[in-house]
Amino acid sequence: MPSSESSGGSVWLRPERPPRDRRLTRGRIVDVAVAVLDAEGHRGLSMRRVATELGVTAGSLYWYVDTKDDLLELALDRVLAEVRAGAGTSDWRDGLAALARSNRAMLLRHRWALSELTVRPNLGPNALALAETGLRLLERAGFAGPDLDAAMAAVNDHVVGAVIAEAAWRDTLARMSGTGSGWDERAAEYLRQAAERHPTLAGRMAATGEIDVERESERRFAFGLGCLLDGLAVRCATPSPS
Amino acid sequence: MPSSESSGGSVWLRPERPPRDRRLTRGRIVDVAVAVLDAEGHRGLSMRRVATELGVTAGSLYWYVDTKDDLLELALDRVLAEVRAGAGTSDWRDGLAALARSNRAMLLRHRWALSELTVRPNLGPNALALAETGLRLLERAGFAGPDLDAAMAAVNDHVVGAVIAEAAWRDTLARMSGTGSGWDERAAEYLRQAAERHPTLAGRMAATGEIDVERESERRFAFGLGCLLDGLAVRCATPSPS
DNA sequence: ACCTGAACACCGTTCAAGT
DNA sequence: ACCTGAACACCGTTCAAGT
Numbered sequence: 191m192p193s194s195e196s197s198g199g200s201v202w203l204r205p206e207r208p209p210r211d212r213r214l215t216r217g218r219i220v221d222v223a224v225a226v227l228d229a230e231g232h233r234g235l236s237m238r239r240v241a242t243e244l245g246v247t248a249g250s251l252y253w254y255v256d257t258k259d260d261l262l263e264l265a266l267d268r269v270l271a272e273v274r275a276g277a278g279t280s281d282w283r284d285g286l287a288a289l290a291r292s293n294r295a296m297l298l299r300h301r302w303a304l305s306e307l308t309v310r311p312n313l314g315p316n317a318l319a320l321a322e323t324g325l326r327l328l329e330r331a332g333f334a335g336p337d338l339d340a341a342m343a344a345v346n347d348h349v350v351g352a353v354i355a356e357a358a359w360r361d362t363l364a365r366m367s368g369t370g371s372g373w374d375e376r377a378a379e380y381l382r383q384a385a386e387r388h389p390t391l392a393g394r395m396a397a398t399g400e401i402d403v404e405r406e407s408e409r410r411f412a413f414g415l416g417c418l419l420d421g422l423a424v425r426c427a428t429p430s431p432s
Numbered sequence: 433m434p435s436s437e438s439s440g441g442s443v444w445l446r447p448e449r450p451p452r453d454r455r456l457t458r459g460r461i462v463d464v465a466v467a468v469l470d471a472e473g474h475r476g477l478s479m480r481r482v483a484t485e486l487g488v489t490a491g492s493l494y495w496y497v498d499t500k501d502d503l504l505e506l507a508l509d510r511v512l513a514e515v516r517a518g519a520g521t522s523d524w525r526d527g528l529a530a531l532a533r534s535n536r537a538m539l540l541r542h543r544w545a546l547s548e549l550t551v552r553p554n555l556g557p558n559a560l561a562l563a564e565t566g567l568r569l570l571e572r573a574g575f576a577g578p579d580l581d582a583a584m585a586a587v588n589d590h591v592v593g594a595v596i597a598e599a600a601w602r603d604t605l606a607r608m609s610g611t612g613s614g615w616d617e618r619a620a621e622y623l624r625q626a627a628e629r630h631p632t633l634a635g636r637m638a639a640t641g642e643i644d645v646e647r648e649s650e651r652r653f654a655f656g657l658g659c660l661l662d663g664l665a666v667r668c669a670t671p672s673p674s
Numbered sequence: 675a676c677c678t679g680a681a682c683a684c685c686g687t688t689c690a691a692g693t
Numbered sequence: 694a695c696c697t698g699a700a701c702a703c704c705g706t707t708c709a710a711g712t
Contacts, residue, residue: 304550308550308600309474309547309599309600309603310603311607313622318626318629319629322629322630322633326632335639336651337655339652340651343655344652344655346593346597347590347594347597348586348590348593349593350589350596350597351588351591352593354549354589354593355588355589355592358552358553358554361551362553362555384560387560389564390564390571394567394581397578398581406578410585413579413582413583416663417583417664417667418660418663419663420659421661421662422659424662
């Protein structure tokens with residue numbers, strides 16, 4: 191007998207330790223972070239919540255991640271991977287529009303990502319890849335130098351701004367229908383007074399009351415994107431083939 | 433002697449109670465909330481912080497405000513008042529551009545307001561007034577009906593999107609220069625690898641390295657706004673007089 | 675190397691109790 | 694009517710100690 195395992199008895203009495211005895215991974219942590227964010231929104235995410243979801247203590251997450259902000263940065267890049275460039279379309283306008291629409295759709299799926307964009311640098315691999323494909327499309331259109339940057343920024347800014355506006359709109363509607371009686375009356379009174387002071391706005395609000403938010407948001411997005419692309423077409427060397 | 437003040441002794445020994453014995457006001461609370469937000473950013477605002485700044489307990493704020501979110505909503509509308517429409521310019525393009533620039537400037541002064549826009553409905557009086565003046569300008573340009581809404585949204589979206597991008601950019605630079613040694617080296621290595629995979633992006637990043645963020649951000653903002661206004665000019669009945 | 679448990683210094687919000 | 698004090702149920706983060 192080559193003697194003694196450190197703790198006495200038979201080997202069989204000691205449980206085999208897990209293959210690499212690590213229960214966690216950055217990947218798994220980001221998985222549940224995204225899941226929690228999608229389900230409960232920005233407010234619902236806490237280190238303790240993610241930890242218990244993984245059957246683990248809050249402190250152990252800090253072995254894989256320096257801070258909660260880091261985790262959010264990882265989560266943002268994770269969902270950024272969902273944005274897909276349309277398969278090689280010949281027209282740069284179509285390609286750019288498809289990219290913008292895909293970006294918008296992703297942000298609508300993960301609305302918490304907007305709050306991240308407002309603060310975080312966003313230098314993850316997926317963000318970089320996305321920027322590259324956008325720039326290539328605009329390069330093909332004839333943009334170069336600083337105008338290339340500005341054109342790219344203009345399109346991205348429209349996407350982000352539009353989704354923010356849509357999210358705020360949806361939140362307002364949800365809050366109005368959500369609360370019990372009393373809200374409608376006070377809101378109606380408030381808006382009636384506002385209408386007197388702001389006739390143009392009042393006219394538009396009355397017209398918008400009956401409209402489907404989904405369709406109208408898409409219409410506005412397309413309208414703004416169309417304006418933008420028209421402006422870009424004027425400024426680039428290679429006009430769109432039409 | 434008409435006898436007894438409730439607590440004995442001379443009147444002079446009892447301090448005169450403050451005129452209306454209320455130390456707080458919604459207005460004053462919002463004042464310090466905005467001040468704290470401007471100084472320490474979104475993270476720095478807490479009910480206890482605002483309370484101590486006012487020489488008061490945290491709980492007392494809830495007499496004037498239902499929740500912290502309410503306070504943020506009030507703070508947002510407060511800074512929205514800073515946005516000024518340019519004095520009646522005849523050209524709708526100039527008027528709209530001036531409004532957009534004023535809006536952008538305000539958001540850059542109070543960057544925490546961006547984080548509010550992403551979530552909050554924003555139905556305050558100043559927000560409504562702002563919408564009214566914008567709509568009037570576009571109405572004068574010849575827009576009406578749903579296109580009027582879409583045109584307004586397009587301009588606002590560009591402002592919000594552009595400021596978000598600029599804020600993120602500035603944050604990245606601040607973070608890069610802020611931390612001690614080690615950051616630059618690791619960042620350089622990371623970006624070098626990224627450059628191999630993304631040549632177009634790499635070219636732009638190299639060119640942007642030496643540029644003044646302030647000027648370049650303004651240039652990009654003007655570029656996008658120009659594109660947008662060109663597109664709007666095509667779509668409205670009354671073309672810009674030029 | 676990887677995770678636990680407990681602690682520290684905070685939060686927003688509520689609510690009896692005082693005046 | 695307006696504010697205090699104390700409590701409740703949370704936070705992010707750190708860090709000795711275990712294995």
